[in-house]
Amino acid sequence: MVEPAIEEAIVEVEKRGLLPFHGLNVTKYNTNCDAIRAPVAAFHFMNDGGHAFFGPVCDYSLAAVARYAPSWDLPVVSPGGLAQDFRDKEKEYQTLTRMGMAFDSMTRFLLAAIAHYRWPKLKLLYDPDGQKEISERFCFLVASAIIKEIKTKRKDMKGDYKQLTKDSSTYAKILREDVGVKYSEKLDTWGPLFSSPEKLDAWGPLFSSPEKLDAWRPLFSSPEKLDAWGPLFQVQRSYMHGGRCFQVQRS
Structure with a gap:
């Protein structure tokens, strides 16, 4: 996802002559959205004398690299980083800049709509395999972002989330025991x-x-x-x- 943008940027820099007497060397690594392979690749990049990280995109790879980058005083620029945890610029992700969409704005919009309709209690039941073509555990990241926002910033709401199983016969039990009267009321x-x-x-x-x-x-x-x-x-x-x-x- 990052590579085509970098190639276009290099062409544009050379065409405009923005960096005369300088060369741009790009080292490419495929982290495969793996939290172990990503920091290993980052260490190899450091040994090669790297100056900046563009990517990874996947949240799990990005988190690992962005935690090490401040120790090396290197910037990390990524179109990924959907999770709310990446907002922590004080302790973990000091040199990270996210260029794409994130769950922050989606969460604020969704909770504003829920507040408008005066729904003070939420129980999110999420599909563990939903939208996995975007990212592994995508729905977990969405649900956790929403509930974290409620618990930390919304005193007018309460909420929780639960993973659904693939066995649909358990849904009635989940509605009865996890939703139940705690998240429902008389009409x-x-x-x-x-x-x-x-x-x-x-x-x-x-x-x-x-x-x-x-x-x-x-x-x-x-x-x-x-x-x-x-x-x-x-x-x-x-x-x-x-x-x-x-x-x-x-x-």
Whole structure:
């Protein structure tokens, strides 16, 4: 991803004569998005007398190289670095400059939309293999960025995230145990039915005698029948990001 841009830049520099009496030598390494190969390549580059890093692009490779670069006082310029962790310019990534998009702006936009609709609680269920053509564990990086922003900067929200498994039979259990009542609530549409003493009294005849109470019992006589009432009292709406990355369970 970086190599074509570097080649075009060298052609343009030579055409404009921006660096007379200087030569530009480019050393190329393929880190394969590997956190081990990347710093090894960086050490080889240092031994060859390198002056600047352009890339890596992949977050995992970039993190490793950008942590060593300040020790060598070398700049790192990359179109990658999506994760929010790269904002740390004081302790780890002092010489890193990111030139491309990042999760920072996406997170701020998404949380602004959620705040607009007054959804104070989020549970992100993410696909571990979603968007892997972009980056390994891409959806994890997205989800962790959103939740980190909530926990560190948004006192008006609470949130958490969980990885989905490939076994879809576990989804009902996840919704029941990980989402559950903690991230859901009663529908506001029931409120008007009980909003005044007069409306409460109107319900009285339905429960005014043991016989009438008994008439209601079959509706709640088993776990299966109780589950059937669930959709009337809870709301769990899903919103997809990036096609198949994660679902937001909101209240």
